[in-house]
Amino acid sequence: MDGLDLPAGTRAPQGGAAPRSMTVATMLALPAFAGAEVIAGRSGLDRVVRRANVMEVPDIVPWVRDEGLLLTTGYPLREATGGLAALVAALDERGVSALAVKLHRYLERLPEPMLAEADRRGLPVVLVPDEVGFDEVLTELYTSVVSERASLLERSEEVQQQLVDIVLTGGGVDDVTASVSALFGGLAMVTTADGRVISDVGAPEQRAALRESSVFHPSGRFRTEVATAGVHVVDDVPGSHAVVHIKAGRIDHGRLVLFDPGRVMTPADLTILERAATVAAVSLTKEIAITAVESKYRGDFLRDVLAGRAGAPADVVAHARSLGWDLDRPVVVLVAALDTERAPAMSLGYRGPVEVERFTAAWRGVVGRQDATVPVEGFAAEVVALLPVPAGSAPASVVDPTVAHVAGDGGGGRRPFATGVSRVVTSPDQLPAAYEQARKALHVGRQLHGPHALAHFDELGVFRLLSLIDDSRELSSFVTETLGDLADGTSTEAADLRETLQMLLDTNLNVAETARRLHFHYNTLRYRISKLERLVGPFTTDPNLRLDLALALRVVAMRNL
Template identity: 25%
Template sequence: MAIKNFTIKDFLALEQARGIRLVGGEGGQNRIITGVNIMDNPDTVGWLQEGELLLTTGYVFKDDPAFQSHLIKELAERNCAGLGLKTRRYFDTIPQHMIEQANQYDFPLLELPFQYSLSQIGHTVYQAILNRQTALLEKSQEIHKRFTDVSLAGGNLEEIVATLIQLINNPVLVLDSRWRLLSYIEHPQNPYPLADCLRLVKGQRVFSGDFTDGIPRETSQWEKSIKRVYNCQQQKVPCRIKPVAAAGNMYGFIVVWESVTKLNKLDYVAIEHASTVIALERMKQQAIEETKHRIRADFFDDLLAGKIESVNAVRTLGEIHGLYTDKPYICLVVEIYSDSGDKLGLSHAANLYTAFGKMLNSPSMYKGIGELVDKIASHQWGGAVSITRSNKIIIFLPVEDVGRLRTAKLESRALAANLHDRIKEQFSQVDFSVGIGRPCESVLDLKRSFLEAVEAIRMARKIALPHAVAHFEDFVVYHLLDSINNRQELERFFNNTVGKLVEYDANNNTDLVNTLEHFFACRGNMSAAAEKLFIHRNTMMYRLDKIKSILNVDLEDAEELLELHLGLRAMRLLSMGKKSEPESSKEES
């Protein structure tokens, strides 16, 4: 489909140019003719454009040999197409020094027969250029039609790329705006196979920074395609890069692996059309994804807000989005904090949901954490569904069998702990918490499990527990005590149970409160508690005797033990005492 530019050689081959002789500059016959100019005064040279063929009778320089020699040099430097000099009027023959200059600069010097008028020659040249431009336009329209037909037929990205490779006869890659592979098609005659030179994994970056550095990111900075050279198998492969852009938005890049045939003007037209069609395809896919996302978001928003009350209403959309009405679910929440204000001003679970949909300071960071969470959850828990809302990543974990609910609780803790460790490892600067709600028997009850997970996070941060994961069931006692609206009554209970012990620790720099907490955490096993505290068993006995003395209690009386246990929980709710709690205390909540 190649249409060549019109050159001096093409001009001399025309029937209408019979009799015109090339007398000098034979090495420049491939110079491209873009137009014709006629020289009628010496100043004409200053107005000439690149690619113009200059025609003259020689009248203005017939008596000036120096000007004649200088003219050839200046026309060559201006990259003009050639010089046509009419003979048998002011020159019987073309001067030898002009021929020598033409040969020196490989600049075509033509001898025009007397019978040809300069206007006739100009008409011949322009007619030939027009014919080529017409053919180019027809081919361009044909290319446009081929891509339009593919687009109207609903052709996908692969079909568009296949059409392009047929037109330009070179391998082609299409990448997104971050240089990640979207599609590619190899050419059977490619001497440097793409798979041998590049890492061709969809969704993964193809080229290194050395190749892409300096390539404009803004559409306004592009004027034409950019050439890059890729080193493959100790060979340099030329590549042409064309942006895929529309309405000022960058959707990606077309990379032509120019290893089979050199691109011509028509090939660039094809690449331009392909770029436009691919941009439209990317816009269409983006619109589809945004619509899917909006429908999905609306569904989960309504579900978690408790607006869906019928199983039939949730069944169809639920299965589309990966939720099934015949399975129990556990809700797990990863809550991310953008600043210290989030940590100090946590609202109650019932009010938290109204903040959904508002992105915080770093959308890319939240997206990265969301992708990590989704990857881990999907791998570790079959059928897990995750969504991102505001500063929360919410994961729905299906329980395949109701009889496995207890096991599922333990597995959900293991998943949450793994998520915590992996996020901490990859996003060490991020402050976040992980909470788990109790299982719900129906997806219609997911709101409860979700709010429980959020409430578990709130409670864990309120009492400053060091645990990586907070489960709602860990805080049953705390919820009960926290429901007491009269703070003075709660303080009175605290003072009547463990208040004196807290005061004694503060005045004497002792660790009796922590000792009592470990005693409860170890289910009254004195030896185990001593081991946890890294103290001798006799020291543990001494401390317990001291506690009995200060509080005037019997540590073998069940009622008094219950009061002390509740008193320690009240202490944490009131933010009294030291901020540490035994790791195993959550099992006794």
């Protein structure tokens, strides 16, 4: 049995020739197949042919490989005519591209059940003229292999040189994306590791249609957790799309994605995309280094503003304008921080500063698409943004959608983060106080609602006062003295009674309403009230005790005391 592997081809830039994957249809155009006739399975003429085997024995199935042409004189088939339909099914399941048969010497005709099965499965069955030798077929296929490989190598070198030129001439990620789009004639994009689009180039109508497909999250994030490296065919995306990783050492910078609506891309396309991804990694590394230098000056200035040592408001506004920022408008200070302790380890071992850099880049990307004049900087363990609030709008109308866009749906390695938001301020000299408000909201929100908390300072209520008490032991002592046995954090019964007590306080001791909300019988709740008063005192008649109990329950609600 002779074997011959044919490499998959690739697509050239518009106006140039390119190697393509050999299909059954293009194979039949070779001189060796002159006079050949497709007698079944014509619907499968677009199957890719990458190798060829000669069938010498009936039990060929374990030996065949996918995308292969199987040649036979009919000798192995002459005594197996009853099982030829099953043979066709087995070959198709093994991925064979076509079956080429020479008749008359050992077999006069192929049985109808076999041809019917080939038609049903779209497995081309080709009759080769008697005068054609298999050596001619294999020789021409081998010639095609050499030609395609040489063409592919030449094409790869051309692409590599073009991409390297981008780096050498100072080009960036946008230039790499544009080059890939031009090379393949599709929509190309570069995303972060969790799918936020950094750059995309292609037809606007194709971009709009793709954003509505299943490969994108409604927030605009490409679903990298679903579209792993390789070629993908999805029902609601025309053609196919290929995904390759953009890596530099152990750092995963993101993904290079190419959408081609006209065909299913091949392994050779992936090879060229991987070269482009290498260049994209160099460009991203360079841009990260430049951004780091620029961010140092921007970050130092923003720290001075938030510390109140940047000068008079007019000077702050003027200097901010020189950095491309607009501080001459009402804003809220937003502080967001990763929850690195409770989050699972990142797949590529990111730690410390790298995490914050990526988190900062995510905020810059989302906020920058909305308004490029908004200051967004990463500090040691947090990201700070000064989001503008239009007149007459509530801060939540600006903040909440922005946080949702950064969070996406939690895929692709994104880290949990909490967010604190200040009151609206109208002058730069009010920013230091607003910054402290945002940090306070972040701290309290995390304690109350965990690592995904979004807390506005104006909504903290009494928690703002409780958070000012630094001595957690004093708070714990107050809880124990006020709640007694109800302060036991390990007791299910104590937790159940605390819930009943909280609901009674929330309803202003309305027994009927409390029973309805807790789904208790009226008499059951009366019994619970008696038990609560034995444990904590006559709270139904003592308003000062009710205040103490309400505060103690608020302290219990705060986490990490």
